[in-house]
Amino acid sequence: DIQMTQSPSSLAASVGDRVTITCRASQSINSFLNWYQHRLGKAPKLLIYAAYNLQSGVPSRFSGSGSGTYFTLTISNLQPEDFATYYCQQSSSNPLTFGGGTKVEIK
Amino acid sequence: QVQLVESGGGLVRPGGSLRLSCAASGFTFSDYYMTWTRQAPGKGLEFVSYITSSGNTISYADSVKGRFTISRDNAERSLFLQMDSLRAADTAVYYCGRSRGDGDHDFDYWGQGTLVTVSS
Numbered sequence: 001d002i003q004m005t006q007s008p009s010s011l012a013a014s015v016g017d018r019v020t021i022t023c024r025a026s027q028s029i030n031s032f033l034n035w036y037q038h039r040l041g042k043a044p045k046l047l048i049y050a051a052y053n054l055q056s057g058v059p060s061r062f063s064g065s066g067s068g069t070y071f072t073l074t075i076s077n078l079q080p081e082d083f084a085t086y087y088c089q090q091s092s093s094n095p096l097t098f099g100g101g102t103k104v105e106i107k
Numbered sequence: 108q109v110q111l112v113e114s115g116g117g118l119v120r121p122g123g124s125l126r127l128s129c130a131a132s133g134f135t136f137s138d139y140y141m142t143w144t145r146q147a148p149g150k151g152l153e154f155v156s157y158i159t160s161s162g163n164t165i166s167y168a169d170s171v172k173g174r175f176t177i178s179r180d181n182a183e184r185s186l187f188l189q190m191d192s193l194r195a196a197d198t199a200v201y202y203c204g205r206s207r208g209d210g211d212h213d214f215d216y217w218g219q220g221t222l223v224t225v226s227s
Contacts, residue, residue, distance in 0.1 A: 001169065034213040038152065043217035044144070049207060055215060087152050091212030094166040096142075101151035 002026050002090050006099035012107040017078045021102045023071045023088035032092035035064055035073045038101075039084045047086075048073065078104075109133040109216045111203050116221030123193050127221060129186040129203030134216075137161075137181035140206035142214055143188045145199035145223075155201070156188065160209050170196075193225045 003026040013019050023033065031051040038044045046055045048064035051071060061076045075082055083106055088099040115127040127143070142157040156167045156177040165177055176189040186203050200222050204214035 032212070036152070038146075043202065043219055044152065044204070044214075045217075046207065046213060046215045049211070049213040055207075085151070089152075089154070089213065095168045096154040096157065096166070096212060098144075098152045098154060 001095055002029060002093060002097055004088055004090055004097050004099035006086075006088055006102050008102060009100065010103040010105060012105045013078055014107045015078055015080060017107075019075045019078055019104060021073045021086055021088075021104075023066075023073070023099050025069045025071075025090055025092075028068045029090045029092035031067050032090055033064075033066065033071045034089045034091060035062075036087045036089065037082075037084045038087060044087075075104075109205065111205060111216060111218035113201065113203050113218045113221035116201065116223045118224045118226065119193055120227050121194060121225055123225070124189070124191045125193065125223060127188040127190065127201055127203075127223070129218060131184045131186065131205070134205070136179075136184040138209050140209065140211065141177075141179060141186045142204045142206070143177060143186075143201055144204060144214075144217075145197075145201045146220075147196070147199040150199075153199075157206075157212070158186070190223070193223075195225050197223060198225045199223060 005024045035048040036044045052064045085103045110132045143155040174192045178187045200220040202220045205216040207215040
């Protein structure tokens with residue numbers, strides 16, 4: 001199985017900050033990498049698919065980059081509604097796997 | 108609008124069984140892959156299983172292989188997860204999700220989840 005490792009596991013930031021989360025795959029997954037936002041008690045939300053494609057309706061302050069084994073999710077101009085946990089997910093091979101998550105908290 | 112509503116969760120003893128359902132509306136159910144993904148208390152998201160639009164291809168996480176069975180009824184617009192030989196480690200909120208498109212392995216709509224508690 002492909003292992004997905006996110007860092008950091010948590011971070012504290014202020015409204016207006018720029019935040020970057022990294023995700024590493026245990027082997028090359030080309031660009032088969034997706035990012036989700038998850039708030040407690042809510043449904044997960046797809047933010048980015050295929051490494052850098054913004055899902056319809058997602059604000060442009062979210063962006064993704066990377067390929068192979070190294071990927072990043074960047075949130076520019078952090079907003080109050082962005083405080084949540086973020087997960088990467090590889091869709092290169094079965095079984096699909098998620099990273100461990102990065103919790104973005106208010107500083 | 109797209110809606111996914113899970114049901115069937117509850118309290119079950121270790122070794123027991125439970126069948127989850129996910130009722131879909133607002134889209135052509137038979138055109139999309141579907142997934143079950145879970146979140147255990149204090150843990151992250153964990154992929155459980157997915158099934159292709161026709162039901163011909165299925166994948167499971169290693170942790171549930173041989174114990175869980177995913178299925179779908181396209182005529183009834185419903186997704187199912189039969190869970191047997193349940194363990195305490197299966198305690199989680201279970202979410203059903205819809206693929207972004209037929210053939211995609213990312214998921215753009217999710218339900219609110221149903222809680223499964225495995226305890227004696």
